[in-house]
Amino acid sequence: MKAAVLVFPGSNCDRDLAVAFRAAGFDTTMVWHKETDLPSGIDLVGVPGGFSYGDYLRCGAIAARSPIAGALKAHGDRGGFVFAPCNGFQILTEAGMLPGALLRNAGLKYICETSALRVEETESAFTQGYDRGQVIDIPIAHHEGNYTADAETIARLNGENRVAFRYVATPNGATDGIAGILSDNRRVLGMMPHPERASDPLHGGTDGAALFRGVAQALVSA
Template identity: 45%
Template sequence: MSVVILRFPGTNCDLDMGYAYEKLGAKVEYVWHTQDFLPKDTDLVVVAGGFSYGDYLRSGAIAKVAKIMEAVREFANRGGRVLGICNGFQILTESRLLEGVLHRNESLKFIAKNVELEVVSTQNPFLSPYKQGEHITLPIAHADGNYFIDADGVKKLQDRDQILLRYTQNINGSVDAIAGICNEGKNVFGLMPHPERAIEKALGGVDGLAMLGALL
């Protein structure tokens, strides 16, 4: 399997993600934001976490107009699988590949800690190794992780089985305690927690390993 990891100025979880997928046996390639195409053998695009362009305008708002994102949109529209984590989730919502927005945490503070999550749906390629209702633990590290969508949008997400993860304790104020969603086609997944930081017991747990390995 060939995994492409995007790099923007300020991306800082790319090597962590690359390490995780190499550990799982995947071929990993890093693609800079100024490139306007994806490698032909791409199976999965990962928009890694960090602070693209320093989040100076709005998290993900500048990255969405990078040259590489047009290629990512075309890839996703053809059914290609895209995974966005933390800042990557923000970029996917800004790019309208996922619905809703991420804004300031309710506490107005940066939060970095392990959190418990409920697996809401497994009817998708990203969370198929888990059981519906299972609780897993992953770390978060964000200031703008408060997911918002209006009431009609929440209902659509629920009706279409697009809510994949919820916080068991709503740590950042996200509507419906949403921690991760997918698109209607189930091929684009965004989440605020970091599965790539939960792949070894020495790091505190391995609950993220099955999530990253699901697509292999």
């Protein structure tokens, strides 16, 4: 199994994501934003958290138009797995790979804390290691985590069972408490919380580890 972690100027969770991928059994390569192709044979691409390009214009807007962005989109279009926490989620919405947008938190303040999430579906590789309705503790660290979409999009996400996680108590004003969503083929997950920061006992909790193991299991079973 092969994974790639994209690295942009301002990324600060790229190594965390690589460590989580490797712990789940992935041979992991870091890919600089100026590259135009992914390494051959990549199964999973990680789009990390941080502040890509300093969050200028809008969070994720420049990264979504970087040289590597075309290869990222092509990977998703051909059915490859993509996992994008925090700034990665912002990048995927800016790139049109996931619907909606991430706006400033309702309180207009940066939030850094552990947040309780409810697992809303277990029919994706990312969530198959959890029980539906299970509550997990995952760190959040963002200023623009307020997931927003029009009523039609929210209805479609709910109707197609594409809301992967919801906040138990919404910290940022996100519509319908949405913390993470899936693409229509269920192989792309964007979420504001950071499961890579809850995947080792030394982190103080391991509730995020099942997400990475789930993708690895899906690839082994394919």
